[in-house]
Amino acid sequence: MIKHDVVIIGAGLAGMRAAIEVSKELDVAVLTKVYPSRSHSGAAQGGIAASLGNSESDSWEEHMYDTIKGGDFLNDQDAVEEYVKAAPGIIYELEHMGCVFSRTADGKIAQRSFGGHSKPRACFSADRTGHAILHALHEQLMKQSETIKIYNEWNMHSLVTEGNRCNGVVVSNVKTGAVEVIQAKAVIFCTGGYGRIFKITTNAFASTADGVMAAFRAGIPIEDAEFVQFHPSGLYRQGILFSEAARGEGGYLLNGKGDRFMEQYAPSRMELAPRDIVSRAEQSEIDAGRGVNGKDFIHLDLRHLGEARIMERLPQIRQLGIDFTSVDCVKDPLPIQPTAHYSMGGIPTDKFSQVVMDAQGTKMEGFFAAGECACVSVHGGNRLGTNSLLDATVFGRRAGLSALEYARSADFAKVNEAQEKTKVLKSFEDIFQRDGSESYNDIRNEMKDVMMEKCGIFRDEEKLKACIENIKSLHLRFKKGKVTDKGKLFNTEIYEILELENMLEMAQIIATSALARKESRGGHFRSDYDKRDDKNFLKHTLVHGSMEELELKYKPVVITKHKPTERTY
Amino acid sequence: MATFRIKRYNPEIKPEPYYEDFQLEIPEGATLLDCINQIKWTLDGTLTYRMSCRSAICGSCGMKANGHAQLACQKQATSLLDKNDTITVEPLGNMEPVKDLVVDFEPFWDKVNKIKPYLQTDDSPPKKERTQSPDQFHLIDDASTCIMCGNCYSDCNVLEVDDKFLGPAALAKAQRFVGDSRDERTLERVTELSEPGGIWDCTHCGECVERCPKPAQPFYRIKEVMAVALEQGVHNNNGARHALSFVKSVKSSGRLNENMIPVESMGYFNIKGLMELIPIGLRMLLKRKIPPIIHKSIEDVKDVKRIFKELGQ
Numbered sequence: 019m020i021k022h023d024v025v026i027i028g029a030g031l032a033g034m035r036a037a038i039e040v041s042k043e044l045d046v047a048v049l050t051k052v053y054p055s056r057s058h059s060g061a062a063q064g065g066i067a068a069s070l071g072n073s074e075s076d077s078w079e080e081h082m083y084d085t086i087k088g089g090d091f092l093n094d095q096d097a098v099e100e101y102v103k104a105a106p107g108i109i110y111e112l113e114h115m116g117c118v119f120s121r122t123a124d125g126k127i128a129q130r131s132f133g134g135h136s137k138p139r140a141c142f143s144a145d146r147t148g149h150a151i152l153h154a155l156h157e158q159l160m161k162q163s164e165t166i167k168i169y170n171e172w173n174m175h176s177l178v179t180e181g182n183r184c185n186g187v188v189v190s191n192v193k194t195g196a197v198e199v200i201q202a203k204a205v206i207f208c209t210g211g212y213g214r215i216f217k218i219t220t221n222a223f224a225s226t227a228d229g230v231m232a233a234f235r236a237g238i239p240i241e242d243a244e245f246v247q248f249h250p251s252g253l254y255r256q257g258i259l260f261s262e263a264a265r266g267e268g269g270y271l272l273n274g275k276g277d278r279f280m281e282q283y284a285p286s287r288m289e290l291a292p293r294d295i296v297s298r299a300e301q302s303e304i305d306a307g308r309g310v311n312g313k314d315f316i317h318l319d320l321r322h323l324g325e326a327r328i329m330e331r332l333p334q335i336r337q338l339g340i341d342f343t344s345v346d347c348v349k350d351p352l353p354i355q356p357t358a359h360y361s362m363g364g365i366p367t368d369k370f371s372q373v374v375m376d377a378q379g380t381k382m383e384g385f386f387a388a389g390e391c392a393c394v395s396v397h398g399g400n401r402l403g404t405n406s407l408l409d410a411t412v413f414g415r416r417a418g419l420s421a422l423e424y425a426r427s428a429d430f431a432k433v434n435e436a437q438e439k440t441k442v443l444k445s446f447e448d449i450f451q452r453d454g455s456e457s458y459n460d461i462r463n464e465m466k467d468v469m470m471e472k473c474g475i476f477r478d479e480e481k482l483k484a485c486i487e488n489i490k491s492l493h494l495r496f497k498k499g500k501v502t503d504k505g506k507l508f509n510t511e512i513y514e515i516l517e518l519e520n521m522l523e524m525a526q527i528i529a530t531s532a533l534a535r536k537e538s539r540g541g542h543f544r545s546d547y548d549k550r551d552d553k554n555f556l557k558h559t560l561v562h563g564s565m566e567e568l569e570l571k572y573k574p575v576v577i578t579k580h581k582p583t584e585r586t587y
Numbered sequence: 588m589a590t591f592r593i594k595r596y597n598p599e600i601k602p603e604p605y606y607e608d609f610q611l612e613i614p615e616g617a618t619l620l621d622c623i624n625q626i627k628w629t630l631d632g633t634l635t636y637r638m639s640c641r642s643a644i645c646g647s648c649g650m651k652a653n654g655h656a657q658l659a660c661q662k663q664a665t666s667l668l669d670k671n672d673t674i675t676v677e678p679l680g681n682m683e684p685v686k687d688l689v690v691d692f693e694p695f696w697d698k699v700n701k702i703k704p705y706l707q708t709d710d711s712p713p714k715k716e717r718t719q720s721p722d723q724f725h726l727i728d729d730a731s732t733c734i735m736c737g738n739c740y741s742d743c744n745v746l747e748v749d750d751k752f753l754g755p756a757a758l759a760k761a762q763r764f765v766g767d768s769r770d771e772r773t774l775e776r777v778t779e780l781s782e783p784g785g786i787w788d789c790t791h792c793g794e795c796v797e798r799c800p801k802p803a804q805p806f807y808r809i810k811e812v813m814a815v816a817l818e819q820g821v822h823n824n825n826g827a828r829h830a831l832s833f834v835k836s837v838k839s840s841g842r843l844n845e846n847m848i849p850v851e852s853m854g855y856f857n858i859k860g861l862m863e864l865i866p867i868g869l870r871m872l873l874k875r876k877i878p879p880i881i882h883k884s885i886e887d888v889k890d891v892k893r894i895f896k897e898l899g900q
Binding site: 052053055056057058060061070109110113114115116118119120121122123124125126127143144146149150153157158160161163193220222223224255256258259333334337338341342343344457458459462501502503505506507508509510511 | 597598599600616618627628629631632633635636637638639640641642643644645646647661662663685686689692696699700703704705706712714715716717718719720721723724727728731732734735763764767769770802
């Protein structure tokens with residue numbers, strides 16, 4: 019049995035930042051199903067928010083209010099306050115580690131405008147900010163390669179728990195197929211989001227709900243799963259990300275008639291309204307037949323920015339347009355559509371990144387979560403752009419600190435290695451033994467279509483009920499598939515099948531939460547209940563139970579400074 | 588219908604690699620990765636490769652298409668078709684194959700680790716950010732775009748014959764710190780990078796620039812490290828002496844003095860190195876490959892000197 023004081027699952031921004039914290043005192047391992055530098059944090063482009071005030075005066079109070087208003091008042095305000103207060107410090111610390119930032123003329127970290135932020139507070143590195151931070155943190159891990167053990171290309175399958183205490187994880191080595199138990203005093207999940215459930219998404223193939231579902235199977239509820247963010251600028255058909263920075267730098271959104279349609283939806287913020295509003299506006303234009311040439315895309319127009327500014331601030335965007343659609347944004351507008359981007363919901367934690375098991379805040383001892391897989395909730399119903407990199411680093415650090423404090427005084431608990439291993443081996447064996455005729459590829463495609471059409475930007479009761487039925491029947495068909503690769507060596511097929519199961523279950527949890535929330539708030543929009551309903555739904559959803567019987571519970575939103583008001587831009 | 592000729596390898600089943608053809612109609616706008624996925628998901632689930640972001644930022648899906656390393660997600664499949672409507676897909680080079688298109692990246696990362704890939708400073712940092720001018724940022728901007736995909740490493744001609752070479756990616760990463768105004772180990776870094784296996788073992792073929800999917804373009808970064816090494820006075824190695832001898836010769840005569848360059852590269856006091864040159868010299872003499880003993884200047888050498896003067900050299 020492998021043993022570490024603390025084991026972290028996921029090596030994106032949250033996981034690596036946590037590891038740096040833990041390694042100050044204890045033995046820590048980071049496990050990733052890819053390599054750290056391949057983590058999806060690296061795909062974040064536009065920036066990381068902090069009220070540094072480098073180009074205009076700014077304050078944490080304004081950052082806090084913008085975040086809460088952006089989140090449609092579902093955010094837990096005590097957590098938001100700590101989070102925005104920690105922001106400047108975490109940015110300076112990244113800079114001290116060596117992170118490469120774009121600079122102002124006087125050498126400070128440059129900051130630009132972003133959707134929903136009232137001040138230019140997005141610190142950035144051209145249009146590859148996530149990449150810059152990911153590599154800066156990876157550099158720190160390489161510096162500490164003696165003290166931080168990295169398991170590259172390992173998958174995590176389940177949590178080892180006993181009562182309210184987490185004692186480790188069951189994992190497997192992709193290269194050899196060997197299943198192992200890692201015993202740990204504390205476990206931190208930094209496993210990212212689950213955008214791959216949707217047909218059009220910015221997310222990497224690796225973003226498949228593994229962590230969230232492992233937590234759910236260990237008895238942890240899932241919080242606010244219905245809140246999925248659709249990003250307004252995904253490349254047409256592919257969904258890959260064109261940063262909001264393109265609009266932050268002054269880009270226009272144009273419908274098929276060439277109109278800047280945001281005038282009708284958010285006149286004061288125009289293209290820089292929060293993402294849920296811009297995505298709904300785009301979809302409304304498309305649904306009304308005002309897409310470009312009547313098709314299901316609209317235009318992101320950067321031509322007026324000029325080549326020099328595009329090359330200085332948005333070089334990667336330009337290259338992506340050329341490589342993926344043969345459109346050079348210096349000369350032509352880019353075809354875009356809304357694309358599933360970010361999960362506001364996830365594993366419920368308190369503001370110390372401690373995972374909680376119910377509305378009363380009962381702790382799962384020794385289990386922490388941070389980043390997109392967690393729901394603190396600092397983003398409420400809709401996350402503002404540049405707040406996710408901040409979430410990952412602030413709460414990654416916090417999770418590391420909390421796990422360190424916990425593990426410092428905890429002992430290794432007894433783990434029944436054989437029993438834990440057997441459970442996972444059995445799930446492998448079960449898939450290997452299946453001899454059905456269903457195609458996993460068809461099931462995956464159908465799931466993605468169903469979720470996009472019936473649980474996407476515009477939802478209603480009829481669609482959601484049909485969605486749940488569809489997903490359940492896909493789940494039944496899933497059990498009648500057949501695997502072709504039966505080897506142990508680097509068997510990516512079996513891992514894709516396990517990921518598909520996680521996604522199917524997560525899809526059902528999302529749709530079930532969405533069906534029950536009979537209001538429209540942030541990223542969750544019900545055509546049949548198109549207003550926010552604070553009287554009945556100013557509360558967080560908690561999905562408990564098992565896939566056979568999902569049970570919905572709720573917990574109140576923490577409101578400290580800002581009473582909910584109408585949200586207009 | 589296009590043919591994807593894919594190099595297959597699965598040592599669990601068969602010790603030798605082989606090629607297998609798959610027929611696929613390339614969907615409109617499909618990248619090479621889209622096609623490979625289609626093959627895995629509809630034709631052969633055992634096909635094995637790495638992939639993740641599919642937007643050319645994670646660096647997972649490096650593979651050879653028609654003999655050259657590419658990011659599969661970045662290339663439109665139709666652009667890779669040869670005249671027989673075929674795309675030949677193979678694993679990256681200079682790394683051991685594991686299964687199909689998956690190769691062992693550990694040696695690659697070991698080399699990245701060797702260049703001390705992290706900022707090194709002496710003083711404790713200020714309360715806020717360290718300042719860095721936009722111009723100073725631009726010195727490391729290109730190198731910092733590297734996504735560690737290994738494409739340059741795969742197609743590096745030096746690595747093919749010398750696996751001690753650190754390789755283009757690690758050296759480009761080194762430039763990201765050598766050029767960083769915040770780093771305080773510049774001299775130490777360029778001294779280490781001037782050792783065998785380092786910058787001077789690059790043969791300037793430029794293949795890595797061709798293969799790099801990002802603006803990192805390792806060879807240009809290696810040249811920048813070379814320039815800093817020379818500026819910092821790290822001359823006591825064959826590479827630096829070779830470069831300096833080159834310059835000296837062109838400056839004085841307008842052409843290379845091919846008899847002197849090997850001697851000056853070795854160093855006048857490097858007796859062992861000079862002795863090693865003797866058999867090569869003798870063989871060249873016998874084959875009549877020795878350049879003229881008396882080295883003549885070109886006619887317009889004055890103009891060459893003027894150029895050097897203009898450049899302040």
